[in-house]
Amino acid sequence: MENQVPKYLAEISEAEWEKTPVSVKRVVGQLLERIAALEERQAHLEEQIKRNSKNSSQPPSQDSQPGFKPKPKEPGKRSRGAQAGHEGHQQKLYAAEECALIEEHYPSHCCGCGEVLSGWDNEPQRCQIVEIPPLSPIVVEHRFHALDCPRCGMRTRAYEAEVVDGSRYGDRLCALVGLLSGEYRQSHRMVVRLLSEIFEVELSVGSVGRLRQAVSEAVAVPVAQAHEYVQQQRQVNIDETRFAQGNADKANPKGTQGWLWVVVTPLVCMILGYHGYIASLAELRQACGISRDGSKASQLLNAARSYKLAAQGFKADIPALQQLEPPFIVFYNFNHFLVVEGFYRDRVYLNDPATGHRSVSLTEFSESFAGVVLTFAPEPEFQPGGEKPNIMRSLWARLRSSKWSLVFCIVIGFLLVLPGLATPAFSQIFIDQILLENRQDWLRPLIIAMIITAVLTGLLTRMQLQVLRQLKVKLAIAMSSRFLRHLLYLPVSFYDQRFAGEISNRTQLNDRLADLNTMMSPRCGA
Template identity: 45%
Template sequence: MQENDPSYLEEVPPKDWERTPISVKKLVEKMGQRIEILEKQQAELLLVQQQLLEKINSTSKNSSSPPSSDPPGLEKKSEKQKSSKKRGGQPGHKGHSRDLYPIEECSEIIDHHPEECANCGANLNGSDTNPYRHQIVEIPPLIPIVIEHRLHQLTCTVCNAKTRAILPLEVNPSGYGVRVVALVALLSGVYRNSQRMVQSAMQEVFGIAISLGTVNKLRFEASDAVTTCVDEAKQYIHCSKVVGADETSFNQANLDGCNPQQRKAWLWVAVTPLVTFFEIALTRCTQAAQNLLGENFGGILNSDRHGAYNWVELERRQLCWAHLRREFIKISERKGVSAGLGIALIKQQEKLFELWHRVRDGTLARYEFIELVKDIKEQILILLQQAADYEIGYREKTPLSKTVRTCRQLLKFESAMWLFVTVEGVEPTNNAAERAIRPAVIWRRTSFGSQTEAGSNFVARMLTVVTTLKCQNRNVLEFMTQAIVAARSAKTAPSLLPQVVSDDDCDFLNAA
């Protein structure tokens, strides 16, 4: 700032400024410099405030945060007018009653005959061919079956040597039967109980006393028993036509020395309609994604924009529109130009899904859907390009700069947004993978992860078995029992693959 250039004080006439004492000029100059510094600091503080507000207002609607992290009262209940109808079933509503067990499964049948007429008191005789059936379901006393093997020791009459009998090969030395092992795996892997809770349940419900160390050994036996069928499920994923993939953080300690650098573990999931595969790795990079899907994966991948999936060509990728919607909402919650862009993008996304729901319900033909989407696709492309054309600094961190960078990134993947429009069997969202990974997140929160690599393997294998069997409506306890029987007798383990062969299964079998 020059001494004879009072441009920052326009209201001061030049002649008066020239007659101003030098000391006052210097004071005014310092004040001007101070004002510039304060204005700069104010701008920086406003920027930080905007960033903090965006972080505080981050919810499952505008970020990848789970719904469980949302603050209470986020969802506002819609105000509905109170109905004049009474609570419960309305006239004409078909009632629901408890399903009765077949007569063949009844342990006992007791017939009750009325002795006299309820109207006149006369004696009644005969039988009812269609009596009213009322069943009482009870659980019998749970008493464990204990089989004792006595190994006798006999002394040789010739050399006086003592010889004790050995257990037959079919008798497991662990001291616990296959159903006990399967039940321990069920309580841990399906119902996500801790080892101490499993110990308590086995004692209180089944009367089986078992130590914590034995619980852990039986868990690992169950894990080893399903290794081959889980590997088979992984190969099935590698050969599938459409796969949804996702990942979430997981904690794996270094109790066994397998994680000396204390790296964060990641739980990966690959989902198909009938087979789901889980895997825990100490990395979130491309190598882990290739190991999950197979380096020669040739199917269609449904996922988010995580960089580990970028090795799959865009022509074979479908970006999750649920994630895209969160990005649009985040943009709309910013001020200025971003708000308008975000609102416009959300409107186009809502139009798209209105049409998609009609396709899914069968009220809109696929060819009509393809034609109607063309205009939506063009409008979204224009909006993204409009935002990307804004000039921003390299390190600028304003809300607008974030919007510009996001839109530029989306433009790079724009062709991967629309595969579901033309290819049947491809969903617009990756909700199937996110739903599959949710039980794993709950398990992680209640158990704080695993202590060893073997513990991580148990988690991944049990999640694979449980999720896959539920998709196929198969019994988990029965499958685990068969797998442990096969492992103890060195036979082939049961398969996790669908029992009804589809086109995808035929491709897998031919490839195998």
């Protein structure tokens, strides 16, 4: 390189290059190597810039958008700081009786002239410092002494179970463990760590589990009472949660809780079923636009019109209702919709989605009727259709792939009947022929027959249980996989209307259904 002119320096002649000092040539060579490395890096970066999701494995989210400039954020109209009309938030001042210590601070000298000050301020400025109490475990030690009886000399010790329960932990600690693990969703090990670091209370993971069980048993009675109270209510939340009913037209009392969307789809299903069209609740829920925020009567009418029903809503009184052709929907007790099936004498026959068919007196109905009625009549384009749900058809769809296993279990069940029929015969022969007639020569054949029957029963039972176990595992896997596949194909609106815990609990129903099917199979044979 020192004798030849580099290609980057073509403007320099060979004679001039030969006159260049060696040290300069060395520096020029290092610079040329650096330039070559930078050009190679530039080419590599330019190649990366040209990559996109169409000519490489790069995801579309990393594609460059030439000419894209984010829209500048417009300055807000609100001024900085507190807004007019806002209540504001300040530190809560506790009453003087609630303060553990009150310290009075007085100025000693005047800030202006330095004069010594004295006196009392009736309205001093208050500043409170809030602190949590020192956390340390409260340990109560129980000592159980043993004393000798002066009369008989028997040594008796105080009974421990009368004072200390089996947990060895107090009620407040037990409640805190239940709060941390139940309400705040902390794991067993995290609860152990929190109690150790904050309260200096040492617990094992097993003790946390036992304390949680103790909390569950302690609240079992009020929880059962709450369940019983909810089940006894006339309006029961079957699907989701209730919603606050609006009062825009001043027609409803303020704060009234509405249950319309809970019963919307059953109501439409009742009306369509009366006119001969069978529709599933899932189909009607989508048609009515049901969500976790509720629904409105207008959506109910629109859904009915989509099925070619002439639907309309209006206000009416009791005499006008008696002139309408049932069934129709009424707004009942200002918080519920139900179907009126007809009037007979002084009784009104209702179909309540929450409680089913029932009848009330005309006086009670008049007191609860809110004056709103929805009527439905089939249009000329209305076509009856649909198919009622069939449990046997649904059950056969799940068991069709395992029909030979079911046939085998049924046959084994019939064969197991034969040993059961032979048992009374063995008893009769043993009593009548061997005990009463004293025919000892019959004893050996009888014992051999009983052994053969017992062995046959054991073999058949083993074969049946083995097939049932395989059938149970097969059904559980097949139904769970089919259920998960069905979940993946459901629309997003399905998940918007339900909680994650409710959906996850549905997977356990597949195992229960598999247990039920395998339990019923041998009974069909028997």
